[in-house]
Amino acid sequence: MNFAIITGSSSGLGLEAAKLLLDEGWYVLGVSRSQAEFTHERFVQQKVDLSVGQEVESFFQSSFNDFIPNNIKRVALLNNAGTIDPVGPINEFSMSQLQSVYTLNLITPVWLMSHMCRQFEGIDLRVINISSGAATSAYEGWLVYCSSKAGLKMASSVLGEEEYKGLSLYDFSPGPMDTKMQHQVRSLDRERFPAIQKFLDLKADGKLVPVEEIALEILEFFAAKSPEKFVSRRYAGEQRNHYLSRFNIQD
Numbered sequence: 001m002n003f004a005i006i007t008g009s010s011s012g013l014g015l016e017a018a019k020l021l022l023d024e025g026w027y028v029l030g031v032s033r034s035q036a037e038f039t040h041e042r043f044v045q046q047k048v049d050l051s052v053g054q055e056v057e058s059f060f061q062s063s064f065n066d067f068i069p070n071n072i073k074r075v076a077l078l079n080n081a082g083t084i085d086p087v088g089p090i091n092e093f094s095m096s097q098l099q100s101v102y103t104l105n106l107i108t109p110v111w112l113m114s115h116m117c118r119q120f121e122g123i124d125l126r127v128i129n130i131s132s133g134a135a136t137s138a139y140e141g142w143l144v145y146c147s148s149k150a151g152l153k154m155a156s157s158v159l160g161e162e163e164y165k166g167l168s169l170y171d172f173s174p175g176p177m178d179t180k181m182q183h184q185v186r187s188l189d190r191e192r193f194p195a196i197q198k199f200l201d202l203k204a205d206g207k208l209v210p211v212e213e214i215a216l217e218i219l220e221f222f223a224a225k226s227p228e229k230f231v232s233r234r235y236a237g238e239q240r241n242h243y244l245s246r247f248n249i250q251d
C-alpha cells in the first residue's frame with residue numbers, strides 16, 4: 001500500500017493532489033483545520049491547526065499511528081499548507097502572529113520531514129515541499145510570506161545535500177495557480193501590497209495555471225519508479241500532455 005500525508009487537503013492544490021493519488025490507489029491522510037466535502041473510502045481527513053506546534057506534535061506522535069495502513073511500501077509527504085497572512089508593514093507584526101505563521105509555513109513542514117524520516121526509516125519516503133516564487137523574489141508587504149517560503153526552500157536545499165537514506169525530495173514551486181489563495185491575493189489592499197496589479201493581470205490574461213495540472217506533477221514524483229534524490233524546480237507547463245497520457249487521464 002502507498003500512503004500519502006497531505007497538509008492543507010481541504011482546498012486548492014492539496015485537495016486536487018489527494019483526488020489524483022486516490023485515483024491511483026493510494027491511501028491518503030489529509031490534514032487541515034477544516035474538511036473538504038469530498039469523501040472516499042481511502043481518504044481520511046483530520047482537523048489539526050498546523051500553525052500550533054503543540055497540536056502538530058501531539059497528533060503526529062499519537063493518533064497518527066492509528067491512520068497508518070498495513071503493509072506500507074511507500075510513504076509520501078506533501079508539505080502544502082500555507083498562508084500569505086499577515087500582509088503589511090513591519091511595524092504591525094505581533095509575536096504571536098509571527099510565531100503562528102512561521103510555524104505553519106516553515107517549522108511544521110521541517111518538523112514533519114524530521115518526524116517522517118524517524119518514523120519510516122528504511123521505507124521509500126517521498127517528500128514534496130511546496131515553494132513559491134516569493135521564496136526568491138521580494139514583494140513589498142510580503143515580508144513574512146517571502147521569508148518563510150525562503151526558509152523552507154533552503155531547508156530543502158540542505159536536506160538535498162545531505163541525501164538522507166531512503167528519502168527523495170522535491171522543492172517544487174508551482175507558479176500562480178487558480179485557488180482560494182490567489183483570490184485572497186487579488187483582494188489585498190493596494191497600499192499594503194503594491195504588486196497587486198501583477199496578480200490582477202495574471203487572472204485577467206488567463207495565465208493562472210489550473211490546479212489539476214500542478215497536481216499531476218506531484219503525482220508524477222510520488223509515483224516515479226526511480227525518482228531523483230533531490231530536485232528543485234519551478235513548474236514549466238510543458239509536461240501536461242505527457243502526464244495525461246502516462247496516467248491515462250482524459251483532458
Ligand SMILES: NC(=O)c1ccc[n+]([C@@H]2O[C@H](COP(=O)([O-])OP(=O)(O)OC[C@H]3O[C@@H](n4cnc5c(N)ncnc54)[C@H](OP(=O)(O)O)[C@@H]3O)[C@@H](O)[C@H]2O)c1
Pocket residue numbers: 007008009010011012013014031032033034035048049050051079080081082083104130131132133173174175176177178179180181182
Ligand atoms: N495559489 C498560488 O498561486 C500559489 C503560488 C505559489 C505557491 N503556492 C503555495 O501552494 C500551497 C497551497 O496553496 P493553495 O493555493 O492551494 O491555497 P488554498 O486553496 O488557500 O489552500 C491552503 C490550504 O492550507 C490549509 N491551511 C491554511 N492554514 C492552515 C492551518 N493553520 N492549519 C492547517 N491547514 C491550514 C487550508 O486549510 P484550512 O483553511 O481548512 O485549514 C487549505 O487546505 C501553499 O503553500 C501556497 O503558499 C500557491
